[in-house]
Amino acid sequence: MPGVLRSGTGVLHEAETVWIAMLDGWAAQQFARNLSPGTVEARRATVLRFRQFADCYPWEWTAGTVDEFFLELRALKGAARSTVLGYQNALRMFLEYLTDPAYGWAEQCWDRFGDHPAQVFHEWNTARHAQDTVGAPGKRPYTRDELEDLFDCADERVLRIRRAGAKGWIPAFRTATIMKVAYAWGLRRNEVRSLDLVDFATNPQARQFGGAGIVYVRHGKAMRGSPPKRRAVLTVPEFGWAVDCVRQWAEDVRPLYAPAGSTGMWPSERGQDAITADSLSRAFTEVKREAGLDEDLDFHSLRRSYVTHLVEIGYDAFFIQQQVGHEHASTTSIYTGLSPDYRARVVDRAIARMAEAATSTDTDKES
Known part of the structure; x- marks a missing residue:
């Protein structure tokens, strides 16, 4: 050093x-x-x-x-x-x-x-901003390494823009934080961009997360002809790191940018309470391409990753269904794309159980 x-x-x-x-x-x-x-x-x-x-x-x-x-x-x-x-x-x-x-x-x-x-x-x-696709893997979750690359690239952009003395570091910080929040609470694009400050609240059963133990979603995907669905998403320990990201944005960075009287979590450059869907998609795509990730991996893949990783960790299927607001369990299962490492561990555990059972049987016969 x-x-x-x-x-x-x-x-x-x-x-x-x-x-x-x-x-x-x-x-x-x-x-x-x-x-x-x-x-x-x-x-x-x-x-x-x-x-x-x-x-x-x-x-x-x-x-x-x-x-x-x-x-x-x-x-x-x-x-x-x-x-x-x-x-x-x-x-x-x-x-x-x-x-x-x-x-x-x-x-x-x-x-x-x-x-x-x-x-x-x-x-x-370099080729990192090229428009042509890297491959055609279809809509799938990010791997954990891809998520690290994505978030790391988003953070690097903030540092690079700020060191250059440009004004765009706050919007870049906003994009980086929105991406992490979408993943850590399994939110859709419209759900995350529509959040207000008051939508983050304390969970009395998990006070270690402070004011971000629960995220109240007020603009969930609605059935045709119905109003937006609401739900409460609990912060789970494995994603507790995102609480500090939310706190840093809300307390240190957002006040430098938000217009007077604004309650929106992600105010826009034009003084609106929420960044538009198109602006968020463009900003996300720039980060994803700079990170060199597959074109087919989109913003919604953050939500797919949340579901997949909760399954891999071992959370109950009904709990996951409630967290993401799916009407039917079958919908949640479509989102799940278990990693090869996880599947290998499942097979290894099954083989170990079979070997243990065979050993027990042989022992019983000898007795």
């Missing part, structure tokens, strides 16, 4: 020492954001691979090296488009970390090597 590598301090193999400290510092930053070890290690492996190809250190990387690396990856090694997007996203975020003045790497490198890291992944030399 820069605090350890003080300017002017001589070390053996100085460049390699700085390089390793950069990797360790980036890993610490990602772990501080509560990313999984698997995600952090996969991104680290990508950076190591690029470093080996470039045969130089980050303060010497150029846009030309980027072109050569991805030309080889696609043309010679036949990497899938989704792989390329994932690599570009990881490398871009690594350089975002190195060029952030808060971490001091530019100053360290300039003092030691007479050069400094620069962002060499731009819109014009």
